[in-house]
C-alpha cells in the first residue's frame with residue numbers, strides 16, 4: 001500500500017465566481033486528502049488558479065482592472081471560499097507565480113530544441129470563449145463552437161505546434177499497459193477511440209493577445225493556456241527550480257499521484273499532458289479520476305443559463321458540513337450527478353438529521369441520564385453485541401476500501417450501514433427499559449459503552465467530509481483530535497470514556513416546503529444577464545397596428561422607403577430599409593406592426609416617427625402583416 005499521496009484538482013479558470021461544480025471537485029479531493037492523512041500517509045493536496053488567457057484579459061477589461069489586479073481579486077475570493085468550506089489544501093498554485101512562468105517558458109524552449117514543438121501556420125475556427133480551435137467536422141451549425149454554441153472566428157496565424165502524432169502509438173501503448181491510468185473505464189475507452197481516430201499536432205501558441213507566458217525565443221507568441229496550465233502539477237512541486245525536493249518526493253518517488261478532473265477536460269489530461277511528459281522524459285506518475293457534470297433538472301448548470309448554484313448560498317443556509325456531505329454522497333465518479341433542492345433537503349433530513357444527528361443526541365443524552373456521563377467497557381454482553389461489532393468491523397473495512405479507490409459515494413454508504421445498525425441496536429436493547437431495572441445495571445453499562453464507542457468509530461469514519469460534526473462528537477467524548485486515525489479504528493480500541501459532555505443538535509430537521517419556497521424566491525431574482533430585459537422594460541415598447549396609406553422611394557437613398565402610416569386616427573411618417581424587398585405600390589393597404597414611441601429622428605434628411613417590424617434572416621425580409629385587427633390595435 002502506498003505511503004504517500006499527491007492529489008490535485010484542476011486549476012480553475014480565474015474568470016469568475018466559483019460554482020458548485022468546481023466546489024465538487026475541490027471537496028472530493030479534500031475528502032480524499034483527509035482520508036490519506038488519516039491513514040498516516042504523507043499527503044500533498046494541490047489546488048489553484050489558471051490565470052492567463054484571452055478570456056481573462058477581456059474579463060479584466062470589462063471590470064476596469066489590469067489582468068493582474070483582476071486575477072489577484074479572484075484568487076483571494078477563491079481562497080476565502082475554500083477556507084470557509086474547510087478545504088485543507090497544502091498549496092494553492094497560481095499560473096502567474098513567477099516561478100511557474102519561468103519553468104513553463106523553459107520547458108517550451110526545451111521542447112522546441114528537441115523538435116517536439118515546431119513553428120508552422122494555423123488556420124482554423126477559433127472560439128474566443130473556450131480558447132480552443134475546432135476543426136470543420138467539430139463545428140456546430142453555422143460554424144458555432146461545439147462546446148459553448150457561440151460563433152467562432154476563422155483565424156489564420158503563425159503558430160507553434162506540439163507533435164502529438166509522433167507520440168500517438170507510444171501513448172496508446174501506455175494506456176493499454178496501464179488499465180487503471182484512466183478511471184472509470186468508459187472515459188478510458190473514449191480516450192483510446194480518440195487517439196485511434198488519429199491525432200493532429202496541437203497548436204500551442206497565440207499571437208492575438210498578450211496576457212500569458214511569452215515564448216522566450218519569440219516573444220510575439222504567447223504560450224497556449226492549456227500548456228501553461230497543465231505544468232502546474234509539476235511547478236507546484238518545485239520541478240525545474242533549485243529546490244525540487246517535493247518533486248522528488250511526491251512525483252518521482254511516488255506511485256500515488258491522482259489528477260481529479262471533470263469529463264470536459266479529459267482530452268487535455270489524458271493526451272496532451274502525458275505526451276508532453278514523454279517528450280520531456282519525465283515519468284508518467286499520475287492516474288486520472290474523471291467525474292461527470294452536476295446537472296440540474298434543466299440540464300448543465302451554467303451562469304449564462306441562470307441555473308447555477310453557488311456554494312455560499314447553500315453554506316449560509318445549511319452549513320458547510322451539509323454541503324460537503326451532499327457533494328460527497330450524491331455525486332458519483334464517472335457519471336453526471338443531479339442537483340436539486342428537493343433531493344438536498346431529503347438527504348439532509350433522512351441521513352444527517354435523522355440517522356446521524358438523532359443518534360448522537362440520543363446516545364449522549366442517555367449516557368448522561370443513566371450513567372452519570374461516563375461509559376466503560378463492561379463484562380456482560382447482550383445478544384445484539386456480536387452483530388453490532390461485526391457490522392462495525394465490516395463497515396470500517398469497506399469504508400477504507402472505497403476511500404482508497406476514490407469511491408467516495410460508496411464510502412459514505414458503507415459508513416451509513418453502521419450508523420443504521422447502531423440506531424437499530426438502541427431499539428433492540430431499549431436502554432430506557434434497562435434503566436428501570438436495578439438488576440440490569442451491568443447490561444445497561446455495556447449497552448452505553450457500545451453506543452459511545454460506536455459514536456467514536458462513526459466520528460472518525462465521517463471525518464473526511466463531515467469535518468465539523470466529527471470534531472464536535474469527538475470533543476463531546478473528550479477524545480484528543482490528534483489521536484484520531486483510520487489506522488487504529490477497531491471497535492473496542494477505546495475502552496473507557498470517563499466524561500461524555502452534552503452536545504447541541506448537529507443537524508436540525510428542515511421542512512421541505514419552507515426550503516423550496518426559500519429557493520424559489522431566490523430564483524425569481526436571477527443574476528442580471530446582459531442580453532435579457534425585464535418584462536417592465538419590454539412593456540415600455542409601444543407597438544400598434546398601423547395601415548400603410550402611401551409609400552414612395554426616399555429621394556436620397558435607394559434602400560429606403562418613406563411611408564405614411566395611419567394608426568387609429570393619427571398618421572405618422574416612417575422611413576424603413578425595405579426598398580430592396582418591396583415595391584412601394586404593393587404596400588398600400590397593408591396592415592403592419594409599428595413601434596410608435598421611438599424618439600423621432602431624421603433618416604437621410606427625412607423625419608421618421610416610428611418603426612415597421614419585419615422578420616429577417618439576412619437574405620430575405622418580410623413585413624409582419626396583421627389580418628383582422630384594426631389600425632390602432634395594441635400589440636403585446
Ligand SMILES: [Zn+2]
Nearest residue numbers: 127130145148
Ligand atoms: Zn466555445
